[in-house]
Amino acid sequence: MRVVIVGAGAAGLTLASNIRNNDEETEIVIFTKSEDIAYSPCAIPLVLGGCIDSFEDIIMHDSKHYLDKDIQIHLSTSVTGVDSSKKTVTFEKDGCTQTIIYDKLVLATGSEIVAPEFEVDDMDNVFSLTNINDGRIIQESLEGKKEIVFISNMSIGIESAYELARKGYDVTFLEQSFGILPLFLDGEMAGKLVELNEGVNFEINSNVTSISTNGSKKEIHYNDKIITADMVILPSNKVPSIFLAREAGCEIGDFGAVKINEFLETNVEDVYAIGDCVEVTSHVTGTPTVSPAGTTAVRQAIILSNNLAGNKLTFDPVVNTVVSKVGDYNYASSGITEAFANMIGLPVVSACIETCQKARYYPENNKLYVKMICKEDGTIVGCQMLSKGDISSRIDALSFIITDNMKCEEIIQKEFSYTPSLVMVVNPIVQISLEMMKKIKS
């Protein structure tokens, strides 16, 4: 059997490796436009900030690693067409057009950047920041610069803004929304995250209308104001890459992403799609959404590798569980925000607590801020956390809780671990559940 995978991001490469882990026979062919593979986009800010030495350090494998595993990988190669009736893929490599037959085709084509809606008179010192090459270019361009303006960027941009501020740059972040990271944090938590951190000048509700050039300076026009900068990082608005999916005859959903069923199959026989290019279902609302996260891509890839080996594992609705580091603080989120609940007219109750990561008397402690969002019957639909400490596994527990439709009163029945040097005896998730139970009762 030959599996052809288009795309070598987290989805495509994880799929290839897991197919190979499951069996040694399947022929695996990957096509990617990129020259860079197997790196972690989430680590780009850490290189810009100097926490990790170089961009080469965040590349986990080169193509030889895959060839050694008998995975054929074609770098700098464009797939130009799919004929799903003949089960062929056409690609261009080194100026030649070639065709290959597939038994199974997996579209892991990811997403692409949309140009910003405002005008930019000259792209000199104006940069995108979405992939490793963008990172390299920005790093090379930093010399002699002082003032940097980021515009409405998502996680990578916000994280990079703080990392560059830490290095001494004068950083302003113009955010179009009511707060940073609006998909993951409600206003008060986003505000708290900004308040706790230092170094970046945030301006929320900033509507950028144009970027003009004045000598060596850029002028960013927003809200009838102008800010000057040596360097501008553009918004990273992305849309799913669906050109090939359309070619193959795959159905496209309302979000402009490929429709798949729970087994990650498209409507076209033997054509699968995973990663940023697909539409998924929101666990809380039951409606279609997108989940352009490395974790979703990896999870889909592992499930699909099992299904291609004859299993029937399902990819279940998502709760978008995330964690990341902004400045000195980690933020984490799972489920929906209160703002989103309000937007869709879902009646919810929310509670916030400020507590500790470790036992109160323990030295080297970190504060922990938690917000929980419940339906009126107590079913937990969202949770957000901030702390200098490690909250990744704590939000994972919430991911399980939300996916299981648990009510806050069920949390107090759950068993948590305890030791003073790591966590309080009444677990913070239990603390906020008790707070929530009081609110719901009253």
Next chain:
Amino acid sequence: MRVVIVGAGAAGLTLASNIRNNDEETEIVIFTKSEDIAYSPCAIPLVLGGCIDSFEDIIMHDSKHYLDKDIQIHLSTSVTGVDSSKKTVTFEKDGCTQTIIYDKLVLATGSEIVAPEFEVDDMDNVFSLTNINDGRIIQESLEGKKEIVFISNMSIGIESAYELARKGYDVTFLEQSFGILPLFLDGEMAGKLVELNEGVNFEINSNVTSISTNGSKKEIHYNDKIITADMVILPSNKVPSIFLAREAGCEIGDFGAVKINEFLETNVEDVYAIGDCVEVTSHVTGTPTVSPAGTTAVRQAIILSNNLAGNKLTFDPVVNTVVSKVGDYNYASSGITEAFANMIGLPVVSACIETCQKARYYPENNKLYVKMICKEDGTIVGCQMLSKGDISSRIDALSFIITDNMKCEEIIQKEFSYTPSLVMVVNPIVQISLEMMKKIKS
């Protein structure tokens, strides 16, 4: 309504505080033999090691804190009898015997130390280590001592052994079992924990037969050998304190602990029991067991406070989820060990991995060792972890997983968070589940 609580450990005090949080009317009376309340026994090793300055620091509240909340607390008071037909409790305070009527009686009497089976010729420089006062006495006795021998102690003892070794004492730990912490760790994980740490001389399978005195030295006789020491810490074998429960007419189970139903009610009307003195059910085996852990006590207390307020929350079977710090490493465990599965004849498969806490390329990383135990159908019944990093919430996720009877193939369908500075993109729990799936398939 008057609730009388006997015992002011984690169970009794948490119950009192949570009853008061729920309503301001209930009259709450607590009796305790002890003078010290509201401290964390788990923090005793941290004080001995100097990580926390003094024993006073681990006392979270004094009795005034409870009086201010209108909770009557009688320190240094022995409850000598219960008459459940008259609903009275008799107690001795300041040499006087008094009687009080209860509407609801909660037995949170904890456990008591059993004298070791071997002979000790002279208790000079021989100490118990289970409560804060033991800690104070040991701390005061350390001066001028060099060689310390611990005998078959549980968590507090092992942790204290490493903390004292860190301070320069010459520490030997004689463990009667095949490895340390046999309730929580299988032999290879216990061995790994000892191997990774430095400073304590462990001898497993050590059968101590007597302690004799030779001048200022103690001689510990075990396995036909003798080791000398300046100071000996005795085993901390405990049994449930059930004298009052018997007085009240409560049924006692095979483990010598008070039988309760899922609502934490004893067989005697209006008499409840929580904490170390009760028998609970093991989730994995469905059979009675004990769970003498602060977390179990606190969870039972929170649930009972809700039930006394008219709810009907259940205390579900336990998986004994623990985390603690031994030397430089944290260990964590949930569910049953492979050794226990073998002992009860449950066929299981196990897998071990050595992985990282953070993304492989991230500096300041910690290794993470994971062992998973599954039934032959893939249902996860146990997990053990070791790391220098925070594994408390990670084992909590396993606690949920084991309680939900999840199979390892379901884990790969679950959503986990990811960011390079905190956790790998393929979560360690997913990594071990993939390893386990391979083992089960083959």
